[in-house]
Amino acid sequence: MIRRTPQQPRERGIPDATVARLPLYLRALNGLAERAVATVSSEDLAVAAGVNSAKLRKDLSHLGSYGTRGVGYDVQYLIYQISRELGLTQDWAVAIVGVGNLGRALANYGGFVSRGFRVAGLLDADPEVVGDHIAGLVVEHSDGLESVIAKRGVSIVVIATPAPAAQAVCDRVIASGVTSILNFAPVVLTVPAGVDVRKVDLSIELQILAFHEQRKVNGGPVMGEEWAGEVS
Amino acid sequence: MIRRTPQQPRERGIPDATVARLPLYLRALNGLAERAVATVSSEDLAVAAGVNSAKLRKDLSHLGSYGTRGVGYDVQYLIYQISRELGLTQDWAVAIVGVGNLGRALANYGGFVSRGFRVAGLLDADPEVVGDHIAGLVVEHSDGLESVIAKRGVSIVVIATPAPAAQAVCDRVIASGVTSILNFAPVVLTVPAGVDVRKVDLSIELQILAFHEQRKVNGGPVMGEEWAGEVS
DNA sequence: TCGACTTTGTGCATTACTTCACAAAGGCAC
DNA sequence: GTGCCTTTGTGAAGTAATGCACAAAGTCGA
Ligand SMILES: NC(=O)c1ccc[n+]([C@@H]2O[C@H](COP(=O)([O-])OP(=O)(O)OC[C@H]3O[C@@H](n4cnc5c(N)ncnc54)[C@H](O)[C@@H]3O)[C@@H](O)[C@H]2O)c1
Ligand SMILES: NC(=O)c1ccc[n+]([C@@H]2O[C@H](COP(=O)([O-])OP(=O)(O)OC[C@H]3O[C@@H](n4cnc5c(N)ncnc54)[C@H](O)[C@@H]3O)[C@@H](O)[C@H]2O)c1
Numbered sequence A, B: 001m002i003r004r005t006p007q008q009p010r011e012r013g014i015p016d017a018t019v020a021r022l023p024l025y026l027r028a029l030n031g032l033a034e035r036a037v038a039t040v041s042s043e044d045l046a047v048a049a050g051v052n053s054a055k056l057r058k059d060l061s062h063l064g065s066y067g068t069r070g071v072g073y074d075v076q077y078l079i080y081q082i083s084r085e086l087g088l089t090q091d092w093a094v095a096i097v098g099v100g101n102l103g104r105a106l107a108n109y110g111g112f113v114s115r116g117f118r119v120a121g122l123l124d125a126d127p128e129v130v131g132d133h134i135a136g137l138v139v140e141h142s143d144g145l146e147s148v149i150a151k152r153g154v155s156i157v158v159i160a161t162p163a164p165a166a167q168a169v170c171d172r173v174i175a176s177g178v179t180s181i182l183n184f185a186p187v188v189l190t191v192p193a194g195v196d197v198r199k200v201d202l203s204i205e206l207q208i209l210a211f212h213e214q215r216k217v218n219g220g221p222v223m224g225e226e227w228a229g230e231v232s
Numbered sequence C: 001t002c003g004a005c006t007t008t009g010t011g012c013a014t015t016a017c018t019t020c021a022c023a024a025a026g027g028c029a030c
Numbered sequence D: 001g002t003g004c005c006t007t008t009g010t011g012a013a014g015t016a017a018t019g020c021a022c023a024a025a026g027t028c029g030a
Helices: A016-034 A042-049 A053-061 A075-086 A101-108 A142-152 A163-175 A202-218 B016-034 B042-049 B053-061 B075-086 B101-108 B142-151 B163-175 B202-218
Strands: A072-074 A092-097 A117-124 A154-159 A180-183 A196-199 B072-074 B092-097 B117-124 B154-159 B180-183 B196-199
Touching: A016 A042, A016 A053, A016 A075, A016 B202, A042 A053, A042 A072, A072 A075, A075 B202, A092 A101, A092 A142, A092 B202, A101 A117, A101 B101, A117 A142, A117 A154, A117 B202, A142 A154, A142 A163, A154 A163, A154 B202, A163 A180, A180 B202, A196 B202, A202 B016, A202 B075, A202 B092, A202 B117, A202 B154, A202 B180, A202 B196, B016 B042, B016 B053, B016 B075, B042 B053, B042 B072, B072 B075, B092 B101, B092 B142, B101 B117, B117 B142, B117 B154, B142 B154, B142 B163, B154 B163, B163 B180
Parallel strands: A092 A117, A092 A154, A154 A180, A180 A196, B092 B117, B092 B154, B154 B180, B180 B196
Antiparallel strands: none
């Protein structure tokens, strides 16, 4: 049986919170597909994805009515629909700027390629690093950033340079027409409207953990402590 | 002038959204402190942190009244208060389990130590990796996980193993009394109540970027495409 | 064919977060 | 002192996200 994709009900956009969870559902669905599960209920999928089942159903309802009442969702079909919604049915060329500790780890990471993200360029400013072979690519000098972006159709750039270099790299990348940036440098990037920046800051995650950990131990921050600094 | 810390007004907890932004403010404040700025208005700090100034003021108001009307906030004093709130005035021992590409990058990252997070242990299951010297530490075998946690007072564990190993590592870590985990493996970890897990999934970030990128280019997912898969 | 059973999709109440807008606080110039 | 000017801290209104609870849809066994 061949089924056509139904109408696109998404008159007005999908909520951000939903978009952020779709990859999670996709991951859970891929796990089920590997175990040859044909259909899954919202309840089971919700458990696998670590969310509430009502939330999952509401999220999926934003994409269309892809479930069957009394049965659940067809795993393969839902994988296809979510992938299409996220734009993973096409291939995205990604460039990584800053090939240090983190940039190398990212370049070697298989989890990108398996999702349709192809690392199309590795760029660094350090002549020592330029020329290194990493994950089947040769590191190029970041002077050629603009031409790499243009020639290889790069549409997403990952910035993994030290913080002081990030804004300058960001500006050049945007001038080259890229409007999607994943930033690992611990700085707030200033970008024009229409450019999406997502940031990952690992030390922020640890700080949030520390906050909660402190509460568990003490019931709160150290109290009655003295402030010994000079104030104005 | 020496000032005592005022009363703790935090009768009921600080909103999660606020906690997640405090590290951001801290980073912006440290930037100002380096440039020897003494006081800052909520407006200026908000710009530096990339948020709305009303939000910033409300966030800070959850910690107490640390500003001065007509003047702004004392940079050093606010750094101290936020640090204390986040628990950064104490030293946290962190262990990294899984010393592969990512684990190494994390171990070498200076941004943790500078925030009071001390890497106290590196553990891996691969005998090839055990014994390596990284960032002044020797990689130990993950068989000794429990004893490393106990003896070095580890309270936060970073999991950077492949996905299939993550849940088992997580279980052992929790059994050792750790209740704060930062997980890089792309799996949903099942943990008992009282344990905090934060997860970082880089491929999710890319997928979110791809979603928005697709909208910019096409105005939405590829339409009218045919579904060629078998359905139930 | 039918009826019992399962599970979706969603209206609605609730909770969480954001943003506006302004009164009150406090500094500072004179 | 006094009054002006800046900026905080926060009610209140607005917006977004969550989770409940159930009618409607569809399956499947008999
Ligand atoms: N390593 C981690 O685990 C980690 C964790 C969190 C955040 N970060 C952040 O990620 C970034 C990279 O971290 P890292 O540990 O890989 O640092 P790193 O110093 O190992 O690597 C940075 C690389 O960027 C290159 N570079 C510098 N200026 C450049 C420019 N203008 N154009 C292109 N390349 C340039 C350097 O030559 C170097 O190879 C930093 O901002 C760091 O704060 C890293
Ligand atoms: N490298 C990246 O940029 C990146 C990005 C996103 C997510 N991740 C995830 O982070 C994790 C690590 O990635 P990586 O690239 O460093 O992988 P890797 O294969 O380079 O390293 C994994 C390490 O974990 C060790 N290990 C395996 N089982 C273990 C166990 N039971 N106990 C202790 N150690 C064990 C292995 O010996 C290896 O050294 C993976 O789950 C990956 O999906 C990595």
